[in-house]
Amino acid sequence: MGRKKKIAALCGGIAVAAVLGYAAYVLLTYHRIPDGKETGIEKKAENHVLKEEQSYTISSYNIGFGAYTPEFTFFMDGGKQSVAESPESVVACVKGAGEKIYHSLRKMRMSGLHS
Numbered sequence: 001m002g003r004k005k006k007i008a009a010l011c012g013g014i015a016v017a018a019v020l021g022y023a024a025y026v027l028l029t030y031h032r033i034p035d036g037k038e039t040g041i042e043k044k045a046e047n048h049v050l051k052e053e054q055s056y057t058i059s060s061y062n063i064g065f066g067a068y069t070p071e072f073t074f075f076m077d078g079g080k081q082s083v084a085e086s087p088e089s090v091v092a093c094v095k096g097a098g099e100k101i102y103h104s105l106r107k108m109r110m111s112g113l114h115s
Helices: 003-029 087-111
Strands: none
């Protein structure tokens, strides 16, 4: 084997080892936050614009990338998909998320939970 072929083989071996090492690192250090995890207050706000002794509600909604239909199984969660079904599906999912947030906020206002 000539000198150039040995150097090329060494460089290729180093590249393969680096890729395999990185893949092993990602797989061994991956952890997932449990679904439905409740969180508490870690630090009180320093800006006192909000009223003290007043209850406030915060809503959030993970729309992902707009592909999360009930049937969607994301590959990082053990499923098989990584792309939305169609552009129309994305629009419907994002619109549905917006409507869900809107109705949630409206319900809070009606119940007096939100000022």
